[in-house]
Structures are given as structure tokens and as C-alpha cells.
Amino acid sequence: MRKSIFITFILLFNFYLAFSADSDLKTLHDNTQKTLTTQPAYFDSSQGRFIPQCGTSHFVEFNFVKNQAATDPSKSLGPLFHIPRPSYGSRTELTYNSPTGFFKIHYVLAGDSAVYQPTVDSDGDGHPDYVEKVADIFDSVWIFEVNGLSYRKPPSDGWYPGGFDNGGDSLYDVYLAELAPAFYGYTVPETTAGPSFSQSFTSYIVLRNDYPVPPFPNRPIYDNVRVTVAHEFFHSIHFGYDVFEYEYIPGNADSVRPYWLELSATWMEDLVYDYINDYLAYLPFFYNYPWLSLRTFSYNFSFPDRVFHPYASCVWAFYLQEIYGTDIIRRIWEKCGAVSGFNFLTATDEALREVTDPDKGIAEAFTEFTIWNYFTGDRALFGNYYTEANLFGIEIKIDTLHTVTSADTVFVTPGIKSNPPQNFAANYVVFIPMPLSAQDSIGGLNMEFYEAIAGAGWRISAIPYNLGSVPVTSEFDTLIVGQWYDSTANWASYDSVIMVPTPINFSTNFSGWQYGYKVNYDSILSAPSSFLSRDTIFQNFPNPFVIRNPSDVTYFPVTVSEQSHVFVDILTPDGNIVKRLKTNQPLPGNSAYKNKFSLQNTGLEWDGKNEKGQTVASGVYFYRVKTQNAEKLMKLVVVREK
Incomplete structure (x- = not known):
């Protein structure tokens, strides 16, 4: 039994609570407490490993119920009602302020919540090494996310009136405690940051006192701490923007859906600590279920595909980052923070435009995103699509595979799909060309698509794919209302042609959108091949560039349409040259260099050193990239981590 940390149900500031609200919140509180202290980690037999998760969503749900009670005229619940801070019972609570003065770490040396290796104190200052290392990691993450990426810092609790628990002062509070095996940690939204910031909430973080193997990954314990800190601290930033940024779908068993919080926090942990790749364990819950909506969320472990889908959906944020730059996620959160309540989908649409x-808004971007998701694992194309696509270890699940000969007509009646795509999801239908003669190799495929019911907002992509080659994709055109058409010429040039139907709508219909299609050979469909027509310069990665080891580098991705040297100048904000880079040899035309594997040994990588061979200081720098046909000035951030 866990004795050293417990949560009791109280009223901050002694607000009176009507019985019906009290009953609802008490029940939810008890269920939350039970989950966070007893929930076993889910074991994924297909991967042969446990899949722990974040516990923050349970407090988002609690905050929703609290807010409903507070806004109900029949109930008198004040805005300062909340779950109290953790308590260590009879154990002596100790604290340690982080070196930067941003955080106060709360911990104990004995009992169930005793920190990892409580007697190891290398510098003899009275605080265990584990506590000091946790504090250093929190400081590093603050510098990365707030100073480096320009996110708003979490609201301070220093204004709390005397006698009410704010951890002792205005520093951000972190509690190290024993948790159920299912959870890395969690962040608790507490109360409004002030009368003019109704959706901006203070918060605190509860982090594990240790990370036993199993259920946690068998890697250095501080790597488990790092991804947890990066994830949970981003939640504290989220709550500073808008604590109500979750979708509410009435009448649904999982009505409170903070999928955007978990999606973006999982993305952030990989951005801060790119080498750990904790997100990879979640990806099967996206790629094995492509028909599930981006808006999928569940608290019920009877449906692990829905529980872990929001974490796996971090690939949406990866896509946005690689296309629009790292700042796009902050832009979306800033727009979320400008409106109290859920507006993630419209905020994303506005930010992209x-x-x-x-x-080009969310519909166009999500359509392209579904194409990217086909090229992972064994289908990864170095230099194209996701930078780490080859690490994903999984390919998107195919809905249906058809072999098409020149004598065939493939027809699927609308309405018979077993897993039709929900909104903001996709199916992948693959056609394998099989010409019956050399003469038949000249033509191509006609493809018609039919909706079963209006309102889906269909976007249908065609991907003519030849193993190892970058495809030139197209989008179906409208023939008549409810019917779309596209064609692929030179069908014998491709190993397969993939049709990707994607419904883009904001409805709460999650039963899936049915469709049908007809595909047949057409002898007159032939056309010349396509090639890159312009050079493209992308944001460097990783950015911010965190320097921990001498081997760390940041890359400068490009595509070139014709043979060209590429030049990169690293500059200070006032324009002084820090370092000049040049490709080792001209890059061949019609080629892409967009991930670290294709960029290695090209000369388009920087180790963070200036022309004198000295590692540069942390800060904001600019860089100018020049190819034969393009030139662009962009910003990068350097963070030196001790």
C-alpha cells in the first residue's frame, strides 16, 4: 500500500460546495486517485514491452468537471477549488532549489516515495545526486522551451494568500513521489493566474521518485527523467496558455479529450531530447489504426489503441515542424491561448494560412500528412518525408490491396468498408499494376471515387509509387457532386498506385465515412516523367541545437533541381560571420537532402564551433543558405547543456 503520498479532497479557501457537485467531484477524485496509485502499465505483446504514459489527462478531466460545477448557477463552487498538493505523510519533506532559481524540488529520503539512491550525495551538500540531477534537467528544459523556443513561462503561484499551499514560495514546484507503474508523471492545473487570465492556470508537476525496469524502458534512468520533464513541463506551459484546450463531446464515454496536449507534449520531448526516441513505442497505435481520427482519445485501457493514439499522433506535430518550422507549434498554442476553450482545429488552420x-490551411496540410505516413519503416525514402522515418519500424496498415490487369475493372460498392476513415483520418487502398502484354504497358489507370453520404469533406490523394523513388502525387478532382476522379499514366512504371481517401470535417461522427470506387485500365494514359523544378531550403534540425557532446551536430536540409554547391554562413544577430560551410562536392541535380542520413558527409552539418574551433555560446544565431537557384536567411538557437 502506498502510504507516503496521498491526495485528499478539500476545498481551497473553504468555498462551500453544493452536494450534487461535491458528489460528482468526490467520485471523480476517488477514481483519479485510484488510477494514479494502482494502474498497472499496459503490456503491448506485439512489441514485447510495457507502455507507460502521462497522467495529466486525468486532472484535465477533473478540471472540466470542476469548471462545469463552478459555472452552474445551482451550485456555489468558487474558481479556487482544486486537488491539494501531494503530502508525504509522517516523512520529513525536504526541498532543493534548482541552480537557475526556476524550480523547487520536493522530496523525501525514506518510505515508498524515497528518491532513487537517497544516500548518494557526491558533493556532500545534503541533497541526493538524483534530486540535483532532476533539478538540472528541469533547468535545461526551461531554457530550451521558454528561452530557446519563446514559449510563455508557466504562471507563478507566488500571489497565493498566506496560509494556502504554494510550495513555500513563487518557484515552480515539482514533487518526487511514488506513482502507479502506468505513469511517468503528471501535471496538475491548479487555479487561475489572476482575474484577467481566466483560462491561464497555475500548476505543479509530480514526477516519479524512480523509474524501475520494467515497466520503464531499459536505458539510463536520467533519460527516463529527461523525456518526462520535457513532456510534463510543456503541459505546465499549455495550462499557462489555456487550461480549457480540450475537446468536449457530450454523450461520449470519453467526452473530455485533451489529445492536442498529449500530441504536442510527446512531440516536445523528442524535440528537446532527439536521441532518446521514446515516442517510437507509441507509433504502432497510430500506424496500425490509420482510420482512427486525430481527435481520438480514451481513458479506458480496454481500448489501448484509443488510449495511446494521442501520443502516437505526435507524428502530426513532426510533419508540421518539418514543413513549417519549429515555431509553428508555438504559433498554434498562442492562438489557442487567445480564446478560452477548445479551438485547436481552427487555431491550426489560421496559423498554417x-x-x-x-x-493552404489544415485540410490541405492534413491531406499531405496522410501521404507522408505511407513512407515510413521499410518504405522510408532517405532525404524525403519524416527525418526519422527509417527509425519508425512500422508501415501504415493497408486497408485493401487489389491486383489490376488490363482486362480488369475493380469496383467496390459504397458502404461496405469494415474500417472506413473517421474525420481527420485515412484509408490506404493499394492497386498493383499487372499488364497482360507489352502493348498494355503503355497505358494507365482511371480511378473514380464515390461518397456514400454527404458531409465528409473528402480529399483523395493518388500516389504512383516505384520502390525507392520519390513519387509525384496528385489529388482527385470533382466530377459531379459526390464523385471524384483521377488517373495515373504509365502504370507499368510503378510497383503500385495508392489511393488515400481522407475525410476532413469537424463533426462528432466517429463511426467512419463510407465510400466506394472503380478502377480500370486505359490504353491512352501516357505522359512524360516529372522532376524537381526548383531548389528548396528548409529549417535546420535539430533546432534548438543542443550541444551535450563533441559529436553533436545540426543539419541544413535542401533539395536541388540541378547540380550545385551549397553554402551556409552562420551569423551573429549583428551579422558577423561565426562559421562558413560549403558542400564537400557539388550535389547532383534532382536530389533531396532532408534527413541526417542523406546529409552526413556532405558538409551541410555544423558542430557548433566557430572559425577558431571554439564551441559557441548559447543564444540565437542566424544562418544564410545559398544554392544555385535559391537563397534564404533563417534563425537557429544554440543551447549548451553542461
Whole structure:
């Protein structure tokens, strides 16, 4: 039995609570407490490993119920009602302030919540090494996320009136405690940051006192701490923008859905600590279920595909980062914070239109995202799509595979799909060309698509794919209402043609959108091949560039349409040259260099040293990239971690 940390149900500031609200919150509180102290980690037999998770969503749900009670005229619940801070019972609570003065770490040396190796104190200052290392990691993450990426710092609890628990002062509080095996840690939204910030909440973090193997991954314990800190601290930033940024779907068993919080926090942990790759364990819950909506969320472990889908959906944030730059996630959160309550989908649409053009919003981006998701694992194309696609270890699940000969017509009646895509999801239908003669190799495929019911907002992509080659994709055109058409010429040039139907709509219909299609050979479909027509310069990665080891580098990805040297100048904010880079040899035309595998040994990598061979200081730098046909000035951030 866990004795050293417990949560009791109280009222901060002694607000009176009507019985019906009290009953609802008490029940939810008891269920939350039970989950966080007893829930076993889910074992994924397909991977042969446990899959722990974040516990923050349970407090988001609690906060929703609390807010409903507070806004109900029949109930008198004040805004300062919340779950109390953790308590260590009879154990002596100790604290340690982080070196930067950002955090206060709370811990004990004995009992169930005793920190990892409580007697190891290398510097003899009275605080265990584990506590000091946790504090250093928190400081590093703050510098990365707030100073480096320009996110708003979490609201301070220093204004709390005397006698009410704010951890002792205005520092951000972190409690080290024993948790159920299912959880890395959690972040608790507490109360409004002030009368003019109704959706901006203070918070605190509860982190594990240790990370036993199993259920946690068998890697250095501080790597488990690192990904947890990066994830949970981003939640504290989330709550500073908008604590109500979750989708509420009434009448649903999982009505409170903070999928955007978990999606973006999982993305952030990999951005801060790119080498750990904790997110890879979640990916099967996305790639094995492509028909599940981006808006999928569940608290019920009877449905692990839905429980872990939000974490696996971090690939949406990876896609946005690689196309629009790291700042796009912050832009979306800033728009979320400008409106109290859920507006993630519209905020994303607005942010994308601002950074590209008014005609390319969330529908266009998500359609392209579904194409990216086909090229992972064994289908990864070095230099294209996800930078780490080859590490994913999984490919998207195919809905249906058809072999098509020149004598065939494939027809699927609308309405018979067993797993039709939900909104913001996709199916992958693959056609394998099989010409019956050399003469038949000249033509191509006609493809018609039919909706079963109006309102889906269909976007249908065609991917003519030849193993190892970058495809030139297309989108189906509307023939008549409810019917779309596309064609692929030179069908014998491809190993397969993939049709990707994607419904883009904001409805709460999660039963899936049915469709049908017809595909047949057409002898007149032939066309010349396509090639890259322009050079493209992308954001460096990783950015921020965290320097921990001499081997750390950041890369400068490009595509070139014709043979070209590429030049990179690293600059200080006032324009002074820090370092000049040049490709070792001209890059061949019609080629892409977009991930670290294709960029290695090209000369388009920087180790963080200046022309004198000295490692540069932390800070903001600029860089100018020049190819034969393009030139671009961009910003990068350097963070030196001790």
C-alpha cells in the first residue's frame, strides 16, 4: 500500500460546495486517485514491452468537471477549488532549489516515495545526486522551451494568500513521489493566474521518485527523467496558455479529450531530447489504426489503441515542424491561448494560412500528412518525408490491396468498408499494376471515387509509387457532386498506385465515412516523367541545437533541381560571420537532402564551433543558405547543456 503520498479532497479557501457537485467531484477524485496509485502499465505483446504514459489527462478531466460545477448557477463552487498538493505523510519533506532559481524540488529520503539512491550525495551538500540531477534537467528544459523556443513561462503561484499551499514560495514546484507503474508523471492545473487570465492556470508537476525496469524502458534512468520533464513541463506551459484546450463531446464515454496536449507534449520531448526516441513505442497505435481520427482519445485501457493514439499522433506535430518550422507549434498554442476553450482545429488552420498562404490551411496540410505516413519503416525514402522515418519500424496498415490487369475493372460498392476513415483520418487502398502484354504497358489507370453520404469533406490523394523513388502525387478532382476522379499514366512504371481517401470535417461522427470506387485500365494514359523544378531550403534540425557532446551536430536540409554547391554562413544577430560551410562536392541535380542520413558527409552539418574551433555560446544565431537557384536567411538557437 502506498502510504507516503496521498491526495485528499478539500476545498481551497473553504468555498462551500453544493452536494450534487461535491458528489460528482468526490467520485471523480476517488477514481483519479485510484488510477494514479494502482494502474498497472499496459503490456503491448506485439512489441514485447510495457507502455507507460502521462497522467495529466486525468486532472484535465477533473478540471472540466470542476469548471462545469463552478459555472452552474445551482451550485456555489468558487474558481479556487482544486486537488491539494501531494503530502508525504509522517516523512520529513525536504526541498532543493534548482541552480537557475526556476524550480523547487520536493522530496523525501525514506518510505515508498524515497528518491532513487537517497544516500548518494557526491558533493556532500545534503541533497541526493538524483534530486540535483532532476533539478538540472528541469533547468535545461526551461531554457530550451521558454528561452530557446519563446514559449510563455508557466504562471507563478507566488500571489497565493498566506496560509494556502504554494510550495513555500513563487518557484515552480515539482514533487518526487511514488506513482502507479502506468505513469511517468503528471501535471496538475491548479487555479487561475489572476482575474484577467481566466483560462491561464497555475500548476505543479509530480514526477516519479524512480523509474524501475520494467515497466520503464531499459536505458539510463536520467533519460527516463529527461523525456518526462520535457513532456510534463510543456503541459505546465499549455495550462499557462489555456487550461480549457480540450475537446468536449457530450454523450461520449470519453467526452473530455485533451489529445492536442498529449500530441504536442510527446512531440516536445523528442524535440528537446532527439536521441532518446521514446515516442517510437507509441507509433504502432497510430500506424496500425490509420482510420482512427486525430481527435481520438480514451481513458479506458480496454481500448489501448484509443488510449495511446494521442501520443502516437505526435507524428502530426513532426510533419508540421518539418514543413513549417519549429515555431509553428508555438504559433498554434498562442492562438489557442487567445480564446478560452477548445479551438485547436481552427487555431491550426489560421496559423498554417498565415505562415504559407491563405489557400493552404489544415485540410490541405492534413491531406499531405496522410501521404507522408505511407513512407515510413521499410518504405522510408532517405532525404524525403519524416527525418526519422527509417527509425519508425512500422508501415501504415493497408486497408485493401487489389491486383489490376488490363482486362480488369475493380469496383467496390459504397458502404461496405469494415474500417472506413473517421474525420481527420485515412484509408490506404493499394492497386498493383499487372499488364497482360507489352502493348498494355503503355497505358494507365482511371480511378473514380464515390461518397456514400454527404458531409465528409473528402480529399483523395493518388500516389504512383516505384520502390525507392520519390513519387509525384496528385489529388482527385470533382466530377459531379459526390464523385471524384483521377488517373495515373504509365502504370507499368510503378510497383503500385495508392489511393488515400481522407475525410476532413469537424463533426462528432466517429463511426467512419463510407465510400466506394472503380478502377480500370486505359490504353491512352501516357505522359512524360516529372522532376524537381526548383531548389528548396528548409529549417535546420535539430533546432534548438543542443550541444551535450563533441559529436553533436545540426543539419541544413535542401533539395536541388540541378547540380550545385551549397553554402551556409552562420551569423551573429549583428551579422558577423561565426562559421562558413560549403558542400564537400557539388550535389547532383534532382536530389533531396532532408534527413541526417542523406546529409552526413556532405558538409551541410555544423558542430557548433566557430572559425577558431571554439564551441559557441548559447543564444540565437542566424544562418544564410545559398544554392544555385535559391537563397534564404533563417534563425537557429544554440543551447549548451553542461
